[in-house]
Amino acid sequence: MDTSTLTEQPFLKLSSDEMLELERIYKDMGEKPLDWKLCQEIARRFSSLSNGAGKTSLSGQQVEQWFKNRQRASQNKDSSSPNLVSLSAGLSSSKDISDLAFEARSTKDIAWHDVALFLNYRVMCSGELEVRVRYAGFSKEQDEWVNVKQGVRVRSIPLAPSECQKLQDGNLILCFLERDDYALYCDARIVKIQRRVHDPTECTCTFIIQYLHDQTEEEVSWNRLCIRPTEEESAVHPILAIDPTQSPSPSFSLNPIESLWG
Numbered sequence: 001m002d003t004s005t006l007t008e009q010p011f012l013k014l015s016s017d018e019m020l021e022l023e024r025i026y027k028d029m030g031e032k033p034l035d036w037k038l039c040q041e042i043a044r045r046f047s048s049l050s051n052g053a054g055k056t057s058l059s060g061q062q063v064e065q066w067f068k069n070r071q072r073a074s075q076n077k078d079s080s081s082p083n084l085v086s087l088s089a090g091l092s093s094s095k096d097i098s099d100l101a102f103e104a105r106s107t108k109d110i111a112w113h114d115v116a117l118f119l120n121y122r123v124m125c126s127g128e129l130e131v132r133v134r135y136a137g138f139s140k141e142q143d144e145w146v147n148v149k150q151g152v153r154v155r156s157i158p159l160a161p162s163e164c165q166k167l168q169d170g171n172l173i174l175c176f177l178e179r180d181d182y183a184l185y186c187d188a189r190i191v192k193i194q195r196r197v198h199d200p201t202e203c204t205c206t207f208i209i210q211y212l213h214d215q216t217e218e219e220v221s222w223n224r225l226c227i228r229p230t231e232e233e234s235a236v237h238p239i240l241a242i243d244p245t246q247s248p249s250p251s252f253s254l255n256p257i258e259s260l261w262g
Helices: 016-029 036-053 061-076 083-087 161-166 256-261
Strands: 005-008 100-104 114-124 128-134 144-147 152-154 172-178 183-195 206-211 215-219 225-227
Touching: 016 036, 016 061, 036 061, 061 161, 100 128, 100 144, 172 206, 172 215
Parallel strands: none
Antiparallel strands: 005 114, 100 114, 100 152, 114 128, 128 144, 172 183, 172 225, 183 206, 206 215
């Protein structure tokens, strides 16, 4: 038996919006007893939306079990904070989190991939939250558990030619790293920008960036960059942070995600 988690969601076909909605309802319930009619209503509402998306309908019993598991996790950790809301907390000031798209950093290749769906979540004994993600463009065989705090964030935005002025030296960005045997999106910081006058349709500026995983520098064009929605510090493994006193860990090698997952 896996004792590393306090609770795990009993069904696997909830979208991120549905998971966040359940967490919101759980928070609003407070100390109130669990209402069976409410569980039935939630199941009917989610199922009516799920059927249109080709998903399996939920039952009132499944919703009830979700709330019981959630209550048990809160009691065991002496905490009533809805952990799943941390998916969006601090990442965006948007009030409508249903509009948010996310990216996750795989532990297999240390690169960021768009999230197609949050399948499941679990609360670890440490109190941290992990989500099981399905990456966009990958099958279920590549689903992976990812630590929310360290490896999930609002999706980066491709840089438009007319928006290069938004970038400044030192900004955290996501850069497309292309090599002979792999092509991945990796965290980097802008070292220097060589600006040139250009029209809104084609940026001719040159960006010197430093990758966080190995601190190598490269000169890139605008179409390889994605900007962060906010200029937050990168929530990555400590060795990946830029620190001149640290050397890259030999265990952090970039590899094609397909070859690592078979």
